[in-house]
Amino acid sequence: MSLTNITIIGGGACGISAFIELFLQLRIAKSHQKVSITIIEENKEVGKGLAFGTNQPGHILNTQADLMGIHFAEPQHFSDWLIEHDARIGNEVVDNQGENKAFTTRRLYGDYLKEQFEHYFELAKKERMAVEVIRATAIKVTKLKSGFNIHLSGNRKHSCDFLLLAPGTPVANNYPHLDKKKNYFGSPWPSSPILDKIPKNADVAILGSSLSAVDALMTLADNGYTGKITCYSPDGLMPRVQPEEQEMIECKFLTLKKLHEIQRNELRNPTVMEIFRLFMQEAEAYAGEKIDWDETKRTGKPADQLLKTDIEIAKNGGDALVNIPYSLRYASSEMWKWLDESEKLKFKKWLGAYWAVSRHCMPLVNAERVNDLFDTKQLRVVPELKEVVYDEKKKGFVLTCDEGRETVEKYVINATGPASSVKMMKSELMQNLAKGGLIEPEDAGGIKINTETMQVITGQKTYPNFYAVGHITNGLLLDVNAVWFNVKMIGNLSRHLISQIIGNPS
Template sequence: MALTSITIIGGGACGISAFIELFLQLRIADRHRDVQITILEQNPEVGKGLAFGTREPGHILNTQADLMGIHFTEPAHFSEWLIAHEQRVGEEVVDNQGQNEAFTTRRLYGTYLKEQFEYYFELAKTEGMQANVMHATALQVSRSEGKFEIGISENKTLQTDFVILAPGTPVANNYLELEGNPHYFSSPWPSEPILEKIPQEADVAVLGSSLSAIDALMTLVDNEYSGKIRCYALDGLMPRVQPEKQVMVHLKYLTIANLHEIQRTQLRNPTVKEMFRLFIKDAEENEGTAIDWKAAARADKSAQELLDEDIRIAKNGGDVLINIPYSLRYDSSQMWKWLDADEKLKFKKWLGRYWAINRHCMPLYNAERIAELFHQGRLEVVKDLEDVTYDSSRGAFIMQFEKGKQATEQYLINATGPAAQVKAMQSELMQNLHESGVIEADPVGGIKVNTETMQVISGGHVDPHLYAVGHITNGVLLDVNAVWFNVKMIGNLCRHLTAQIIGQAS
């Protein structure tokens, strides 16, 4: 009997989580010998990916350890691994609130991922499953005689029955005209090109002020750069600061039950305005007073003032604007699903940035280091960025901001964050898949998938053998930058795929 072949495109956190869970489910069903799994990964190491392959000590997880387990339904597995390997961990736990709630370096988490993959990869082969890794770049996926044909680097092809798209976090193509400039860096990762090409005493410009920009700042700080750093961004808002002890808030108004009541009584989905009104009621009840929502928009203070204030707030347990989104982490994805597409777009336009800075905060350890840069006069955040060009005659990047102001910069790091829209993804694979109609772009971002099974939808039809997970599903799902959420979706995916295989084999 011919083996059923599965190819996982991407060997980062999502790819290895899918491999491990598929092996476990197939082994328990005693069908693992009927299946061949191939992982396509362009990097030399499987398991780490772009984010967790970093070597920089200042690149820290933005989620505590007890939510970072790579195994389905075991979010605390990473914190348990930390305890079991306490002698190896050392200073890689940088914001320790007790091992279960620690924030660790991303390079340590990459080690954890790599070890988990290697253990289950060898176990799968020992148990009789055919499993292999191909270090190649996937460029295209098409149908060929009832199978998928994957075009890979070096003009090779691979045929397979099932495909799981897990390509990781896509780099944005928002400044393609600057590519090739030796003083321009299209991403903060990997850090090696930055460290090799930017002199330590040079002034550096960073595009963006979000978590990606924080990584760029930490790369420079960790490697003793002495020049000034300017972050240029649209709104100039930095992520807020993780409280030392995150508080779970009791919610009475913004609940799944109340939103379902809207569906049940009005026969429609809730709107963003309705959700925000419920959020306001919960926030003010928990605060015990009315909130100045204009001040909460943070428009009238400098980034330095805001960061100093946020550090103080974090040391006192956070505020409701941080703690309510944190408390909603298990419900927010369902709430997002209940928004119609036009309402999701409204949310992104009206509230998306504020949700992001309050829900995805920076660790206190890094916040205090960034505050020190401000106090030393070495860091500035410039808002209202309008355009970036390169003037070859001056050998400098021209930064235009705040309605006509200009500045020149010699070195520029693009840290605007991952691409949300397919057209903005700097990925030959994603562009080819989109152009050929294998995937369909979602208007909110990423691609269309069935959110229960993670099967790809294109042209109104579900592809029964094509799955996708991770950041490329960022429109139909909300928390795709969170490992715990992706692992949950991967569990659903693997259950569905395993059921298909068992059904075919019976």
Template sequence: MEETIVSIIGGGACGVATLAELMVQLKISGKHKSTKVLIIEKRRELGVGLAFGTGQQGHLLNTQADLMGIHSFEPKHFSFWLKKNGEDNNPEVKGGNNLDQSYATRRLYGKYIQEQVNRYLNEAKEIGLVIEIIQDEAIDLIPEKGRWQIKLKNGPNRSADHVILVPGTPKPNNFPEFDGLKNYFGFPWPSEPIIKGIPQDAEVSILGSSLSAIDAIKTLTDSGHYGKISLFSLDGLMPRVQPKDESSYGRKFLTLSNIHRIRRTAWRKPKIKELFRLFQQEAENYVGHPIDWKTTERKGIPADQLLEEDIRIAKEGGDAFINIL
């Protein structure tokens, strides 16, 4: 039987999830002994990637544990892993005693991912599936006679019948003219260059105010930084505070049925205005009365005021905007 080669480019968390699902499909279909899997990853370790290779305890996942399972149809797999390993009192698990609704550190999640890597690599040996791990960087794909030539940065080209791209989030390149300047950092990951390159008393400007900006602040403050830190953002908004226990809500307006009804009766995709109108109906149904939508505007309000109000809302279980979405 002719061997089929499948290449997974990227060995981070998504690459591991891809490998796990691929192994399941190959074993069920009986193709595991006629298939070879190539995993191409430039880092020495599989699993952690750029997102979960951080050593900073202040870097938290932005999604609660019971939605972070590595398997797409088993979202609670990670929270089960936390319980199985007795992580109830681990300082790297935040949010109280309910592990399902907790927020773990990226570092702890990386440990979970690496355990899954080892498990599937061992299971591959047991079932006779050949997996080759190539520590290199794929820089180009060249179609050739129905197959793919994978050009590597350092090693010789490799061939594959199928290629799955899971390279993760690329480093932004918004200001290439600043690259190489010692006091400019184009990306907060990995965190070591920031820690080593910024004096603790230096004034720091961060472009953006989203979750990555919060991670950058945590990187600095966890490492003893005491200089002024300023955030610059087009909308001046920070991430919403998430409730520990979200209120359950069954949607009645913003549903797949209503969206399909628009497609079926108008013979077109729904317009953004139509989707937003469904969301408005949903939000007003949630609160039980009409909403003055002008009062929901958050732009122009000082961040500390918004944060105080967001904390209050989160403690009460969230509002329509958090729980419906």
């Protein structure tokens, strides 16, 4: 009897979590010897992809440890693991909020992922389940009469019955004309090309000012770079700072209850403006006073001054504009689902940048290091970036900002963050899936899926044996760069996928 094969494309956090949960549930249902699981991973080590394969000590998780567990329904598993392995972790933990809520280096988290995967991979083999890792790059997928054929690097092919896309965070392809230019680095990760090719005393331009740009800054700072560093970005906004003791607020105005009242009273979904008004009520109730909302605007204000203020706010427990998004983390994705697509696009246009910098803050330890770079005049942030081109005559990159101001830079690191839309994803696999009609781009970003089961949707058709998880679902699900959220979605996905194979076990 041939085994039903489940193939997971991607051996990062999502892929590992899915593998473990699928194995556990199949084993508990005593169906594990009827199913095989294959993981396709292009890196040498499972769990050590772009984000978590780094060796830089300044590359720190921007989420506290008690939300980073890889196991379904156990978000605190990673913080428990840290306590259990206290003797071996040394300086890899930044105690920003107390032991359980500590921030750690990405490389330590990569060690945790690798260890969890290896343990359950060996356990699956011990339990006589057929499991394998294929170290290759998935390039293309074709639909078979039953299942899929995956085209791999090295002219190899692999067929499967069920397919799960978990390719991780997609690198942006927003400057394709620069890709093959000398001294252009398309991503801050891995850091080795940057360290190998940029002299320590060189001036460096970083495209972007978000968390990815902070990682690029930390790479340069960790390795003793002395040249001037300039972050160029459209809005000039840096992430806000994670409070030392962040307060979970019990929201009274911006709640699922309030939004559902709009649905049943108005027979429609809420609008962005209605949600923002509720947010304003919530913020003023938390602050205990009226807020001058014009003063909360951050665009156009110097990044160094904003950072100094944010550090002081973080040391005093945060403010309404940081603590409310943090407190909404378990409800925000459901709220997002209740917005019509046109309203999601309005949110991204009007409020997206502010949500991003307030919801996904940088750890205090990195904020203070960035502040030091500002104080020594080594770092500056330039807003309103319009264009980047390479000029052969000037033998450098010409960056055009507001009012046509041009600057020539010799070294450029693209740290603009992950791609939201499919067309901007620097992934041959994703582009081929779109061309082949196996995925359909969502206007708000990512691909169309069933948000309850994580099955892929194209047109009006839901693929019964095709699933996706992680950042590639960013348009329909809001918190896709949060491990705890993806793990929660993987729990739903796993139960649904297994029920497709063995039915609903009693």
